[in-house]
Amino acid sequence: MASKGNIDWCDGEKNEICQKIETLLKNVHVGLPDPLTDPVKCSLVKGDYLYFHYGCDGHDDRGWGCGYRTMQTMASWVYFNRSPVKNHNRIAPSLLQIQQALVTMEDKPGSFSGSREWVGAFEASLVLDYFCDVPCKVVHVRGGGAELGQVAVEELHQHFEKHGSPVMMGGDRDNSSKGILGVCTGDKGSYLLVVDPHYYGRQQEKTELQRRGWVSWKRISSLDQSSFYNLCMPQTATKST
Numbered sequence: 001m002a003s004k005g006n007i008d009w010c011d012g013e014k015n016e017i018c019q020k021i022e023t024l025l026k027n028v029h030v031g032l033p034d035p036l037t038d039p040v041k042c043s044l045v046k047g048d049y050l051y052f053h054y055g056c057d058g059h060d061d062r063g064w065g066c067g068y069r070t071m072q073t074m075a076s077w078v079y080f081n082r083s084p085v086k087n088h089n090r091i092a093p094s095l096l097q098i099q100q101a102l103v104t105m106e107d108k109p110g111s112f113s114g115s116r117e118w119v120g121a122f123e124a125s126l127v128l129d130y131f132c133d134v135p136c137k138v139v140h141v142r143g144g145g146a147e148l149g150q151v152a153v154e155e156l157h158q159h160f161e162k163h164g165s166p167v168m169m170g171g172d173r174d175n176s177s178k179g180i181l182g183v184c185t186g187d188k189g190s191y192l193l194v195v196d197p198h199y200y201g202r203q204q205e206k207t208e209l210q211r212r213g214w215v216s217w218k219r220i221s222s223l224d225q226s227s228f229y230n231l232c233m234p235q236t237a238t239k240s241t
Contacts, residue, residue, distance in 0.1 A: 024050040028206045028215045029181050029193055035217035036186040043157045044182035044193065046164030047081035049073055051209075052092065054200035059095055062200055066177040067119040068095050069197035070168045071127050073179050074234060077165050078132040082236060093131050098123075101130045120177070121230035124168045134234045141229040148229055149220040153190045155231070156183040165234040166195075173227035180231070184217065191217040 028051045034042060052072035054062050061068065075092035093101065099115065102108040105126055108117075119127075125136035139155055141148050159167060160182060167180040169192075182193035199214045209215050223229075 023203055024052065024056060025203065025206055025209075026050055028195060028209055031207065032193070032210050032215060032217070035184055035191040035219070036188065039184050039186045041157060042182065042184040043160035045077070045160060045166055047077060049077040049080065049166055050091065051195060051215075052076070053197045053214075057094070060200075061095060061116075062198075064116040064118055065095060066197045067124065067168070067170060068098055070166075070177045070179045071098060071119070071124045073195065073197070074124065074128060074166045074168060074232075075132055078128070078134055078234070078236070081165070082132075082134070090131070093127065097131075098127050101127060105130060118175070120170045121168050121232035124232040128232075128234055132234075134236055137233045137235055139231040139233065141231070143228075146221075146225060148223060149190055152229070152231060153183055153185060153220070155233070156180065156192075157185070159233045163234060163236045165236045167234075168232040169229055171224065171227040171229040174224040174229070175227075190220045192220060194218050 026048050029045070050073060052069040054060070054065060054069065056069070059065075072092035079091045096114065098119070099108070099113045102119070102123060103110055103113050107123065107126055121138055125138050128134045128136050137159075139152060141152050143150075156167065159165075168177060169180050170177045177197060178192075179195040179197065180192050181195055184191045184193070194216055196214045196216075199209065204212075204214075206215070
């Protein structure tokens with residue numbers, strides 16, 4: 001991981017924020033058992049990333065910041081795994097930088113900057129392109145968990161095999177942002193490897209995060225059947241490295 005002197009984290013925000021970022025855990029899914037004993041196909045994230053979650057930089061964003069944290073996890077993957085990157089000294093944009101960028105792009109009004117408004121998969125696609133020069137594919141699934149299992153599973157397998165980067169997923173009824181780090185399919189259905197940004201508290205060991213369900217395999221059939229879902233898939237393999 002880069003030393004503090006190489007982290008251009010918040011362009012003038014407090015140094016203690018940079019120090020907090022340096023303590024974030026890498027690759028929190030490592031060591032988690034597969035959900036199926038005899039899977040037909042498993043596809044996982046490739047490369048390093050940091051686990052961003054509520055309050056991890058000293059800002060209490062409980063109740064509104066989950067989408068931002070998932071974006072930061074995705075941006076950290078770009079930082080570690082793609083070179084050159086647009087801002088090679090920044091692991092991920094801060095919450096305020098994300099908001100200011102969306103205002104600059106005229107996706108949001110000026111009042112959005114400094115607010116507690118949510119963001120979703122579409123905003124993530126704009127932010128990853130703006131800060132990391134990475135285009136994103138946004139997949140819209142209208143039919144809830146059932147359609148997700150029928151349509152999006154193969155999209156996710158292809159994504160992780162070709163691009164290897166984390167995916168952001170969110171919806172309307174199920175409006176909690178989720179980082180998707182893998183997909184596993186077998187005769188009994190498909191599972192998503194979910195890293196949950198809603199954790200708030202002191203840093204935990206990855207084994208404890210896994211034990212408490214903050215990093216877990218979730219069966220697709222357990223997802224909301226009435227919610228639409230959007231998936232933001234960074235197209236990292238389309239750019240030269």
